Amino acid sequence: MIEQTTMIGNFVLFGPPGSGKGTQATRLAQSLQLEHLSTGDLFRQAVQNKTPLGLKAKEYMNAGKLVPDDVIIPMVEERLLQLDSSQGFLLDGFPRTIPQAEQLDQFLKKQNRSINKVLWIDATDEICIERLCNRSSCSQCGAIYNAMTQPPKQENICDQCQSPLRVRDDDKSKTVAHRLKVYRQESAPLVEYYKSSHRLFWVDGSKNPEIVFKSLENML
Numbered sequence: 106m107i108e109q110t111t112m113i114g115n116f117v118l119f120g121p122p123g124s125g126k127g128t129q130a131t132r133l134a135q136s137l138q139l140e141h142l143s144t145g146d147l148f149r150q151a152v153q154n155k156t157p158l159g160l161k162a163k164e165y166m167n168a169g170k171l172v173p174d175d176v177i178i179p180m181v182e183e184r185l186l187q188l189d190s191s192q193g194f195l196l197d198g199f200p201r202t203i204p205q206a207e208q209l210d211q212f213l214k215k216q217n218r219s220i221n222k223v224l225w226i227d228a229t230d231e232i233c234i235e236r237l238c239n240r241s242s243c244s245q246c247g248a249i250y251n252a253m254t255q256p257p258k259q260e261n262i263c264d265q266c267q268s269p270l271r272v273r274d275d276d277k278s279k280t281v282a283h284r285l286k287v288y289r290q291e292s293a294p295l296v297e298y299y300k301s302s303h304r305l306f307w308v309d310g311s312k313n314p315e316i317v318f319k320s321l322e323n324m325l
Contacts, residue, residue, distance in 0.1 A: 114139075115218060116325065117196045119295060120226035122284045123233030123240075124310040125317060128249055129226065130197035132318050137195075137325060140188055144198035146247065147180050148172065169283035171201055171291055178205065182212055190216070201292045206299070223299040224321055228310035230285050237281045241270040254314070 116139070120126045127143065134141035148166060151159025158176050165172045181199050188194060200206040213219050239252040241261070245268035250257050257263060261270045299305040308320045 113191070114193045114221040114325070115196075115213070116194070117200070117220055117223040117299075118226065118321075119198075119201070119223065119292065120310055121228060121230070121233050121288045121292075122281065123235075123237040124226040124228045125236070125314060126197060126226050126310075128314060129318055129321055130195055133321055133325070134195050136322060137193070140192055140194040142181070142184055142194050142196050142199075144172075144177060144181060144196075147184060149247070151180070167280070169280040169287065171287055174202075174205060174208070178208055181209070185212070185216070190218070196220075200295065201288075203294055203298050206295055220304060222306055222325065223295075223304045224324060225296060225299075225305055225307045226310035226317065226321075227307060232311050233285060234281055241272050244268050244271050 118126050118130045118133070127145065130141055130143065133139065148159065148162045152163045152166075153159070158180060162172045162176050165176075177199060181196075185194070196209075200209050210220065235253070236251060239254075240249060241252070241257075242249050243263035243266065246263060246266045248263050248265050249255075250263075250270060257270060262268070263270060296305060306324045308317055308324070310317055312320075
């Protein structure tokens with residue numbers, strides 16, 4: 106059971122695909138009572154609802170490419186506007202490029218808000234590939250499992266809602282390698298962007314998930 110503490114602040118969690126940021130973001134948001142804003146969840150909901158933006162995003166996600174700014178930025182800004190101004194949030198999956206980070210800072214400034222800290226979970230490509238190629242997720246509630254480190258109690262069945270598990274199209278081996286290449290080219294420069302404003306905090310994502318969680322929790 107995760108002990109809960111109220112945290113007032115706005116944070117970004119980023120790292121390469123397979124670094125564990127999705128799992129850690131869920132735990133941190135629950136522990137600190139932050140609103141968890143996952144762009145992956147926003148995309149999947151839009152895809153499921155077959156909205157124009159969702160269908161456009163699906164093409165890029167399945168190919169392992171970054172979803173373009175004209176799709177992702179309106180989705181994120183709309184979701185942020187729905188939050189109470191006194192509610193802290195944790196962004197997971199956005200921003201992924203420097204232009205997105207700059208746009209986010211400008212948007213939040215107009216709302217008299219800002220990003221307080223950026224948590225960077227890093228791991229080698231080898232570790233990320235191994236994790237992603239063994240990953241599955243629930244088709245209903247979105248819970249994530251890993252055949253090596255966190256298998257479901259019943260094969261291919263979600264522990265939480267008993268729905269079937271599936272392997273996402275963007276977690277297949279060829280797509281995973283491309284996703285990591287795109288991350289290194291497009292997202293890694295965010296390190297210098299946030300470091301220059303003294304908001305960046307690094308954690309070793311290759312360690313045991315419990316150790317990673319405690320490190321992240323202490324940083325906040």
